Amino acid sequence: MTDISREILLEIYKRMNEARAFENKVSYFFARGMVHGTTHLSIGQEASGVASCMALREDDYITSTHRGHSQVIGKGIDLNRMMAELLGKYTGYCKGKGGSMHIADVEAGNLGANGVVGGGIPIAVGAALTQQMKKTGRIVLCFFGDGATNEGSFHESVNLASIWKLPVIFFCENNLYGMSMPQSKSMNIENIADRAKAYGIPGYIIDGNDAIEVYKTVKEVAEYVRNGNGPVLIESRTYRWLGHSKSDAQVYRTKEEVEEWKAKCPIKRLRNYMLENNFASQEELDKIEKKAVEDIEKAVEFANQSPEPPLETLTEDVYA
Amino acid sequence: MTDISREILLEIYKRMNEARAFENKVSYFFARGMVHGTTHLSIGQEASGVASCMALREDDYITSTHRGHSQVIGKGIDLNRMMAELLGKYTGYCKGKGGSMHIADVEAGNLGANGVVGGGIPIAVGAALTQQMKKTGRIVLCFFGDGATNEGSFHESVNLASIWKLPVIFFCENNLYGMSMPQSKSMNIENIADRAKAYGIPGYIIDGNDAIEVYKTVKEVAEYVRNGNGPVLIESRTYRWLGHSKSDAQVYRTKEEVEEWKAKCPIKRLRNYMLENNFASQEELDKIEKKAVEDIEKAVEFANQSPEPPLETLTEDVYA
Amino acid sequence: MKDMKEMTYKDAVKLAMCEEMRRDENVFLMGEDVGLYGGAFGVSVGMIEEFGEERVRDTPISEAAITGAAAGAAVTGMRPIVEIMFMDFTTIAMDALVNQAAKMRYMFGGKAKVPMTLRCPGGSGTGAAAQHSQSLEAWFCHVPGLKVVVPGTPADAKGLLKAAIRDDNPVVFVEQKTLYKEKGMVPLDEDFIIPLGKGEIKKEGSDVTVVTYGRMLPRVLRVAEELEKEGISVEVVDPRTLVPLDKELIINSVIKTGRVVLVNEACKTGGFIGEIAAIIAESEAFDYLDAPIVRLAGLDIPIPYNPRLEAAAVPSEEQIRAGIMKVMNR
Amino acid sequence: MKDMKEMTYKDAVKLAMCEEMRRDENVFLMGEDVGLYGGAFGVSVGMIEEFGEERVRDTPISEAAITGAAAGAAVTGMRPIVEIMFMDFTTIAMDALVNQAAKMRYMFGGKAKVPMTLRCPGGSGTGAAAQHSQSLEAWFCHVPGLKVVVPGTPADAKGLLKAAIRDDNPVVFVEQKTLYKEKGMVPLDEDFIIPLGKGEIKKEGSDVTVVTYGRMLPRVLRVAEELEKEGISVEVVDPRTLVPLDKELIINSVIKTGRVVLVNEACKTGGFIGEIAAIIAESEAFDYLDAPIVRLAGLDIPIPYNPRLEAAAVPSEEQIRAGIMKVMNR
Numbered sequence A, B: 001m002t003d004i005s006r007e008i009l010l011e012i013y014k015r016m017n018e019a020r021a022f023e024n025k026v027s028y029f030f031a032r033g034m035v036h037g038t039t040h041l042s043i044g045q046e047a048s049g050v051a052s053c054m055a056l057r058e059d060d061y062i063t064s065t066h067r068g069h070s071q072v073i074g075k076g077i078d079l080n081r082m083m084a085e086l087l088g089k090y091t092g093y094c095k096g097k098g099g100s101m102h103i104a105d106v107e108a109g110n111l112g113a114n115g116v117v118g119g120g121i122p123i124a125v126g127a128a129l130t131q132q133m134k135k136t137g138r139i140v141l142c143f144f145g146d147g148a149t150n151e152g153s154f155h156e157s158v159n160l161a162s163i164w165k166l167p168v169i170f171f172c173e174n175n176l177y178g179m180s181m182p183q184s185k186s187m188n189i190e191n192i193a194d195r196a197k198a199y200g201i202p203g204y205i206i207d208g209n210d211a212i213e214v215y216k217t218v219k220e221v222a223e224y225v226r227n228g229n230g231p232v233l234i235e236s237r238t239y240r241w242l243g244h245s246k247s248d249a250q251v252y253r254t255k256e257e258v259e260e261w262k263a264k265c266p267i268k269r270l271r272n273y274m275l276e277n278n279f280a281s282q283e284e285l286d287k288i289e290k291k292a293v294e295d296i297e298k299a300v301e302f303a304n305q306s307p308e309p310p311l312e313t314l315t316e317d318v319y320a
Numbered sequence C, D: 001m002k003d004m005k006e007m008t009y010k011d012a013v014k015l016a017m018c019e020e021m022r023r024d025e026n027v028f029l030m031g032e033d034v035g036l037y038g039g040a041f042g043v044s045v046g047m048i049e050e051f052g053e054e055r056v057r058d059t060p061i062s063e064a065a066i067t068g069a070a071a072g073a074a075v076t077g078m079r080p081i082v083e084i085m086f087m088d089f090t091t092i093a094m095d096a097l098v099n100q101a102a103k104m105r106y107m108f109g110g111k112a113k114v115p116m117t118l119r120c121p122g123g124s125g126t127g128a129a130a131q132h133s134q135s136l137e138a139w140f141c142h143v144p145g146l147k148v149v150v151p152g153t154p155a156d157a158k159g160l161l162k163a164a165i166r167d168d169n170p171v172v173f174v175e176q177k178t179l180y181k182e183k184g185m186v187p188l189d190e191d192f193i194i195p196l197g198k199g200e201i202k203k204e205g206s207d208v209t210v211v212t213y214g215r216m217l218p219r220v221l222r223v224a225e226e227l228e229k230e231g232i233s234v235e236v237v238d239p240r241t242l243v244p245l246d247k248e249l250i251i252n253s254v255i256k257t258g259r260v261v262l263v264n265e266a267c268k269t270g271g272f273i274g275e276i277a278a279i280i281a282e283s284e285a286f287d288y289l290d291a292p293i294v295r296l297a298g299l300d301i302p303i304p305y306n307p308r309l310e311a312a313a314v315p316s317e318e319q320i321r322a323g324i325m326k327v328m329n330r
């Protein structure tokens, strides 16, 4: 049985449920054309995004991705302001200028989702450099997908971090596809973790649908990284249940495959684990789930009642 | 004893001597400010550049580098037109517009030296794609340095070639430094060949100062690659005797290290091998050496007598 | 010329690619998700069925390698079309495009041809925010060796893309995402080619010249038609190809009308209409100008997410109208 | 102000870095071979001895990661200076610079600062051919969120670089390789700062305005001095910072003289002087213009290797003189 505390497990469970409820809502909005633009949902990947961030110290940093809702909820975010951002409101994290792909909260350690695949990886390395130079003891958790590991920015950044022994965890959420491209076609190797060998750093493969494994691995790796041993690459295997973005007919994968993975739901899995091991009662967990849905409804309400950004803000904040 | 024919060994020896003589001349010119710009000499690396190209079929392609004189002489080039290009003359390979860093002869299979570190790697991949799509049976030998393997273009290109099983040999001339940066500081691994693991392709380490090993390995690998097995990465370990470019005080390495490597001269080594194994007589080899020097003198004469490019050519050839 | 057919801008792009791929086996398409998925905007839907995965190639997410590989394939005899999913991601391909593809021919003394076409959708208006909405054509216009095309109608999209594919130089072909679903009559003739460098007067007029291209073209045309009713005769000039630019067409129109408004969606500072303004100001048309040149362009800001803000970041029909009124001194 | 000292442009750049690194421990330098080697042009020679390898960081050849890491370091509290060895290689860093560093603040609703300086040497004249000689400043000027500086004298190099380092935004600082060894008097005052956005009249005059910057500045000044003797009074305006641009200074000078010649080294099409021409042509100065604007720029070609060709690719003093004569109708 795990030695993770009940409090932490419950918190992970809560945030995973918030992420799920948040994205269900967002999906609903998009399906009805109630939101502008596009979004990339991480339903099915909640353990990966949430439990990894939960294993950080509060003052650690993350760089998030286009598929980042679970990640930033894992890091701890105000759901109201997050929903407001998604709806383009002035009360949102980016005053309505960023939207789903740019949710950021630099002060709280979230250096931003990124619309560019691989775009956040060098930023994570730079943030880690700051921590090393200033000896803050903080580390950076850098998220990206399987597809992103084919970008040059991945290679250059991991190499740079490896030679400078920077405190950064490269966390690859391998959901088997980069848009329509299966991992098996986009690279000639099975384990993305093997790419660590090109930089002389440790590589781990974990079950990204197992919140406990995710949490424990990141916790352990975080200490290694924090102690000045240099970066680590973690490959977290998971799956997105929904299409790549708003508009995706998903012709590139089978319904059976999707169903198979839905059966591996990370939220259900943690729930069952907690029940089986008496970490929590059915009612407790139901309550958390219900509360998550309610909180998202409240967030929607908050967002709906929030003002649009004033037109004057259009030309503000281009320069500091 | 090697099964490489006497003719081939003599030809390799000849071209290595031509490369050496060519670069000695160029070095002389630059030291006296008789040429404009800069150049990157490969003295000490001749086995690597020459013997690898000699192992190709004549109709195969190469992409060369900023340190490419040995490579293109290995591929077979007209020394007159090469020297003329270096001196910026109209009779040069690029009509005087390219210079040392851009010597190219597309028809003869030399897709160009490159002033951008790593810039030729994707081009090689594209050329290999042509061969595969057109089923020409030709392959591409792609040169780059140790430093170049830290560029994103290396990573993206090798990955692309690996998934499409393209007929390209990635040939890394590891001369231990990228400008002033020792390999040991620019990456956290000892063997660049290990980077092959990130792409699921074979990686070889060879003694780049041993013309015979270089020739045999490339010959063997070329067949593998030509047969549709996909790309291979070869790390050829060698050393440049001179500074990185025209102006380099070489504070980043010791005189002893340079002397150590000079003792491993690839030309002397092949010479001794041929003598010891009765491939050729002292006189024969002396004659080749002498002829190389003379041919370079003739090339200089040719270049000197060649016209400058007419001013009208300035705006020609921007577009086809 | 054979028949015409009404079709969307997107379908016109596809038709051009399909016709050229049928005509020349050296032409092929590669890019992220261009195969089964049919491209992020669905431009190539169905092409993989006709041409197979060899010629409609899905690539990994590796813009630098894809673009550089296109250059390498082009210089060795193919005629690749590369799709970069959003114009914003050409940032990752700039070495391959600018230092390699564009310069190879010149650096090699004329002994290379690089017949490749890089297609990318540009512009805002889809709610995709700052990293998916840029109009960066001015960058490419500043790179000798590249040609740059920005079609504003379905017919132009077809005729110009075919010309780009047949051209022996690297061509950056900027599609306009907000026009993808716009319809227009498109010639079905398989040899319907619009030569690169030939602009078109989209509407004749005598009082004022408006030079524009791409997404702004339909806006300008709508305003011009309204103003016609109000007695202001607007000539709308669309260069279509930015490099090479049909300077003569522009200058002659300005000489005729004596007044000029320039409109593009890109950020004002450093946008291509600045270049057009300079060309006019240094030409013989200068002496015919009855009023200062008016430029209407996107604001100098990243594109924001909020739809109201996003819309306000680029010239609206009202602003275009006001710009024309200003140059008319009304 | 303290003493002045004569020094090279290169040493002025170094002095600015050293002073700022002494003043603020968050400032550090990183780039390829900037340490022991002292940088490809020797700008940082000796700095590693004073500041150590933590603060004068040699990097692998990884322009994208270096630039992106600078953005990441900047947004978390450092003030990095990145040296990209040649401006041509910013092509590899464009995503980091354009999509990340430049837009972070805006995308995040004003809740980030990215105080980084990207130094790079631009321009031709060193025999390094097409991939090592470009003048790409116009690209960066077209990216809201970036500031762009091109100093033309040692004193400006010092004062502007210090301002760039202290600025809370990403600044692209374009050094001019052919000016590195040029000497000039430089203030030693450690608080000698030239505010970004403030141009300077380098020579007063009344007959014609020449706007120029960077490498072309000394050429223009030499021509202006010669012409002075011949009775033509040339005002030379150097914006120094291209973004933000001191429009007022330019416009007022044009209003005063009624004639304007614009000179830059970059390729003509899409070069920044096109933007300046547009600004003049849409301003109140338009009504004061007595002749069409004259632009003198680099040819629209890659830079060739041969020295004679290379020299002919950018405006010469003769051409500058001829341009001024033309606008004077002589």
Ligand SMILES: Cc1ncc(C[n+]2csc(CCOP(=O)(O)OP(=O)(O)O)c2C)c(N)n1
Pocket (backbone or CB within 6 Å): A040, A066, A067, A115, A116, A117, A118, A144, A145, A146, A147, A148, A149, A175, A177, A178, A179, A244, C032, C061, C063, C085, C089, C092
């Ligand atoms: C540089 C770049 N290229 C392409 C895209 C378009 N795009 C957005 S997400 C995506 C797939 C990313 O795959 P992966 O890294 O595996 O992340 P996932 O979406 O699976 O979470 C692509 C191609 C982009 N945003 N940025």
Ligand SMILES: Cc1ncc(C[n+]2csc(CCOP(=O)(O)OP(=O)(O)O)c2C)c(N)n1
Pocket (backbone or CB within 6 Å): B040, B066, B067, B115, B116, B117, B118, B144, B145, B146, B147, B148, B149, B175, B177, B178, B179, B244, D032, D061, D063, D085, D089, D092
């Ligand atoms: C993209 C890029 N960055 C930097 C440079 C400057 N530069 C030229 S050669 C060189 C070192 C290359 O090292 P390596 O790849 O090992 O090749 P070597 O010079 O040792 O043959 C550098 C940094 C360049 N030409 N291109």
Ligand SMILES: [Mg+2]
Pocket (backbone or CB within 6 Å): A145, A146, A147, A173, A174, A175, A176, A177, A178, A179
């Ligand atoms: Mg994925």
Ligand SMILES: [Mg+2]
Pocket (backbone or CB within 6 Å): B145, B146, B147, B173, B174, B175, B176, B177, B178, B179
């Ligand atoms: Mg090397």
